[in-house]
Amino acid sequence: MKGSRPNKQKNVLPGFGLSLGFTLLYLSFLVLIPLIGIVIRTTDLSWHEFWATVTTPRVLASYRVSLTTAFAAAFINVVFGVIVAWVLVRYRFPGKKLIDALVDLPFALPTAVAGISLTAIYAPNGIIGSILQPLGIKTAYSPIGITIALLFIGLPFVVRTVQPVLQDLEKETEEAAVTLGARRWRTVRKIVFPELLPAIITGFALAFARGIGEYGSVVFISGNMPLKTEITPLLIMTKLQQHDYAGATAIALVLLVISFLLLLLINFLQWRLNRRTAAV
């Protein structure tokens, strides 16, 4: 190693400085500056006005609706998304590719189209709604409807984060567990699940965050009833249409902070989990 250049040798791949610089610039334009813009817009309001805007009963109710439906949808998506990923990775069957492609569909479909078609199906005179309505289950125009819309748009997040991990899972550990006498369920619980958990949590976090901010697919199916099915993004739109930029960004800021805190919490959980599994 003669003429070693310690500084340059540090990175195996060249071009780190340039690409990081580009990354920061790119992220600044797309994420950082717009987000700072939100904060700046909000400063048009005094602290008192800000607080009054973001704590009116309607806005508070909308946080509740947005957060609970997004949470419920993300949770359900975790359960069924993992099953979907499991089936797609572990089994071979005809039409597998088709199903695999269907999972991505919510990514491609404009959310407003999703919202309208879901509403058509779940409305009291729709295919599914007309079955549920006589049973006393109101789907469209209720929080259940919102959850359904969020289920639809959130599914790919879970499947696509869990799938690769499941794919890379080494068969040997499972086989070892079986040779050591573990039964199937125990193997899944002790071997497969801990490996998947970080991915599952990531998928949950992504679906949850997406659900909180979702607008297009929800406005059609929610019915937008104040205090009942009004989501926070709708209230933000409402403020914008009244030309109240500051009020709109104030609520948006609260939403951002809530999402950020939740993501932070989820990351923290994940970190603890990783440490524990690493220690074992």
Added chain:
Amino acid sequence: MKRLSVVRSAVILIALTFVLAACGSGNNSNNSQSSSNGNTAQPSQDASASPTGDAKPSSEPKKPVELLNVSYDPTRELYEEYNKAFSKYWKDKTGQDVTIKQSHGGSGAQSLSVIDGLEADVVTLALGYDIDAIAEKGLINPDWQTKYEDNSAPYTSTIVFLVRKGNPKNIHDWNDLVKDKVEVITPNPKTSGGARWNYLAAWGYALKQNNNDEDKAKQFVADLYKHVPVLDSGARGATTTFAERGIGDVLLAWENEAFLSLKELGDKFEIVYPSISILAEPPVAVVDKNADKHGTREVSEAYLQYLYSDEGQEIAAKNFYRPINQTIAAKYKDTFKDLELLNISDFGGWAEAQKKHFADGGVFDQIYAPGK
């Protein structure tokens, strides 16, 4: 994951088409803004489509122009027809080709887009309030409402009831809307211009009934909104909810939307005229700053002025807007029933009405205050 094969993309496409086809039965998305983007005038496109004026030695070479008309939802059909008529008129008059692009959406959202830089040459919105908001930002001269006759509203409309065939709930006037088990469909006044007209019409009725007692009027309107099971964000959305989803017993609708529903959805519905309603004046204005920037002032002004011509008025009437030209109105008097109409000035004008009823903490918000 790695191999996003051709097969898979194809499958996605096919599935997409399928889903779209399955749910596509005439559901126009509320915000579908036909050609709202890319409005940077590209005369070269038109030039390539038709031989340019330069090629013709006879007439003076007037460059083709393009206008962007930013409008609200229920004028889609009206302007499709009017634009054709105007292009022809303008071509005959000046020899210039004019292409008009349309953009439709909720009136408030549309006005916001213009403020944020959608380069509209003209705006034709649901409320004067929405144009005032643009004027406040300096894009339109403050005196816009006096530029054209009749408060710059070349056609008017009103709010009527659309009920299901045979009127099973026996709805004839506003007070029938608050009867037991009647469900009313109207959009959210905070997001929809049309919904504000609905709301004010109900308010005006209640005031009349109660000798201008505001508390009682508020009670009535609050009661009315308790009968609303779904608050759509726009007028078209509400029509879809009522007509296609089958929700509710009565739709509070623009008269022209109600007629359009009858025309398109057949005899499943009928129109009921309440004893009193409101004169809805959707105004028009040239967006001065943009028109000057694009050099389209002359044609933009002519575009709006021509709405007042006999042909423009006929087209408005055929699209179920009430013409303001009395001669043409007389021709269509069988279509447009006479009824007592309140004027926005009865509510102190838009600024006043907006502040009192629809601003945050206003009467509409109070209706939905918790515990009521």
